[in-house]
Amino acid sequence: MFSQNGLSLDQAPPISVVFRFFFSGALFGLIAGVLVLLFQTNIFNPNSTEALILTHTLTLGVMLSFMFAALFQMLPVIAGVILPSPVQKANLLQYPFILGVLILLLGFYTSESWLFIIASILLGGSIFYITAIMLKDLIKLPNHSASSKGMMVALTSLTIVIILALYMTGTLSGLLQGTYYSVIKEAHYSFGLFGWIALLIISISFQVIEMFYVTPAYPKFISGYLPYKLFCLLAFGLLISFYIAKVWVLIDIFLALVLSGYAGITLKRLTQRKRPLTDATVWFWRLGLSSLILSMIFILITTFTDIETFKQLSYIFFATFALSIVFAMFYKIVPFLTWFHLNAQGYFTAPMMHEVIHPKTAMKHLYIHLATIVTFVLSLFIAPFIYLAGLLTILSFGWMTYQIVHAWKLYQHTQETGEKFDMGSMG
Amino acid sequence: MTNLKKITLDARELEHPKPLELAMKALRELNEENYFYMLHRKNPIPLIDLASEQNYQVVNREDENGDWHILICKATHIDLSEFVVPDPTKE
Numbered sequence: 001m002f003s004q005n006g007l008s009l010d011q012a013p014p015i016s017v018v019f020r021f022f023f024s025g026a027l028f029g030l031i032a033g034v035l036v037l038l039f040q041t042n043i044f045n046p047n048s049t050e051a052l053i054l055t056h057t058l059t060l061g062v063m064l065s066f067m068f069a070a071l072f073q074m075l076p077v078i079a080g081v082i083l084p085s086p087v088q089k090a091n092l093l094q095y096p097f098i099l100g101v102l103i104l105l106l107g108f109y110t111s112e113s114w115l116f117i118i119a120s121i122l123l124g125g126s127i128f129y130i131t132a133i134m135l136k137d138l139i140k141l142p143n144h145s146a147s148s149k150g151m152m153v154a155l156t157s158l159t160i161v162i163i164l165a166l167y168m169t170g171t172l173s174g175l176l177q178g179t180y181y182s183v184i185k186e187a188h189y190s191f192g193l194f195g196w197i198a199l200l201i202i203s204i205s206f207q208v209i210e211m212f213y214v215t216p217a218y219p220k221f222i223s224g225y226l227p228y229k230l231f232c233l234l235a236f237g238l239l240i241s242f243y244i245a246k247v248w249v250l251i252d253i254f255l256a257l258v259l260s261g262y263a264g265i266t267l268k269r270l271t272q273r274k275r276p277l278t279d280a281t282v283w284f285w286r287l288g289l290s291s292l293i294l295s296m297i298f299i300l301i302t303t304f305t306d307i308e309t310f311k312q313l314s315y316i317f318f319a320t321f322a323l324s325i326v327f328a329m330f331y332k333i334v335p336f337l338t339w340f341h342l343n344a345q346g347y348f349t350a351p352m353m354h355e356v357i358h359p360k361t362a363m364k365h366l367y368i369h370l371a372t373i374v375t376f377v378l379s380l381f382i383a384p385f386i387y388l389a390g391l392l393t394i395l396s397f398g399w400m401t402y403q404i405v406h407a408w409k410l411y412q413h414t415q416e417t418g419e420k421f422d423m424g425s426m427g
Numbered sequence: 428m429t430n431l432k433k434i435t436l437d438a439r440e441l442e443h444p445k446p447l448e449l450a451m452k453a454l455r456e457l458n459e460e461n462y463f464y465m466l467h468r469k470n471p472i473p474l475i476d477l478a479s480e481q482n483y484q485v486v487n488r489e490d491e492n493g494d495w496h497i498l499i500c501k502a503t504h505i506d507l508s509e510f511v512v513p514d515p516t517k518e
Contacts, residue, residue: 077472211469212443274440336444343451344477353444 021069028061029397036390146223150203157195288324462500
């Protein structure tokens with residue numbers, strides 16, 4: 001039935017583009033696990049170098065890699081944005097990006113000013129390059145969905161995150177005086193966690209929750225306005241914080257309420273599924289959204305108290321939120337892409353989705369992930385648990401790395417040995 | 428309208444990626460004497476891209492309920508848009 005050419009590469013990104021970003025994200029996750037073992041409970045002190053290094057390993061190395069994978073895959077599918085020459089773009093982004101992250105981490109560790117300059121060039125150049133391309137294509141879309149609008153706002157936030165980061169690395173390298181360093185640092189943190197990570201997840205969820213799990217659509221006041229409201233709130237905070245630094249307390253309260261509301265509405269939607277079959281990805285969503293609510297509750301508490309444990313719990317649960325959703329997307333995307341690309345190329349010996357990653361394998365990862373979170377929380381009270389948390393982090397990302405390698409090998413094996421549909425016999 | 432046999436798939440309540448999986452199966456059964464009619468709650472861009480890429484005739488329409496009607500056939504001598512009906516599952 002299908003021609004030997006399969007899907008045009010102009011319309012769908014090659015599977016390798018998506019897989020390689022998942023792969024590099026998982027490798028950074030392994031590094032994060034090793035860092036937890038090395039730095040131990042120092043990671044919970046937000047002013048320590050150890051916390052700075054681990055935070056950037058997770059947010060830049062892990063999350064941004066995963067989010068690039070999701071964007072390369074999702075932009076054509078849910079926004080109709082076709083990125084020409086995706087392999088070339090992935091190359092121009094990924095190599096300087098990986099190098100830039102490693103050099104930045106080394107810069108934090110050694111405080112060598114020249115490392116910050118090189119990291120700024122590599123990270124700033126690669127991230128600005130891809131965000132400019134994606135934003136330009138998104139702006140040109142004649143018809144926007146809630147997801148495409150949200151992605152646009154999230155990418156704008158990412159651009160702001162990088163501009164703010166460049167101010168800070170400029171200061172750390174001695175090129176700038178850094179008069180506004182603490183103001184910018186607070187804004188960088190808020191735009192990064194809420195304007196970029198949370199907003200991108202929210203934007204994608206507007207499409208995928210309904211599509212993957214057959215739930216009622218989000219109310220228009222959420223899907224149509226939430227991304228703009230969040231962004232305006234953050235932009236307001238950034239501008240006012242130059243005059244009133246405490247404005248972030250107010251912004252944090254609003255953000256906590258808005259994000260908890262979003263998580264509550266999404267959890268409710270997951271109870272309204274028309275075919276309530278539960279797999280690991282649904283549980284990853286439930287865990288992620290519940291963790292977002294917990295994180296926001298702890299943020300609210302810390303605006304009124306100075307108890308360090310609550311702050312640390314808010315960090316742990318925010319990381320759980322982001323990683324759980326990434327894992328949910330990963331277990332949906334990787335088997336589907338492997339199956340779809342091979343089918344589109346006409347291989348009737350293509351593995352079924354459950355043969356790429358078995359649902360039980362995803363479920364086992366959910367248990368590992370849950371155990372990781374529990375041990376991180378326990379380590380706040382009983383320090384030696386941090387070793388177990390580090391080992392479980394390595395196991396969790398090792399598990400993921402294995403799934404990517406396995407899917408990639410299956411894909412290649414089918415391409416090398418598989419049989420294609422014979423057009424003549426297919427009528 | 429010519430007498431083409433219809434292969435119907437109501438995918439409105441199926442979870443992703445079941446609709447695409449079943450649609451791919453149906454596409455393999457297409458010949459000059461039949462057509463595929465799918466009802467979906469979303470516009471399935473990958474399926475439409477794939478079918479267009481294979482030079483199939485594709486029609487996709489959204490009805491007033493927000494459901495998408497996707498019609499695909501191999502035959503080139505017919506106007507597939509004439510086959511769009513309010514409820515393809517009732518025929």
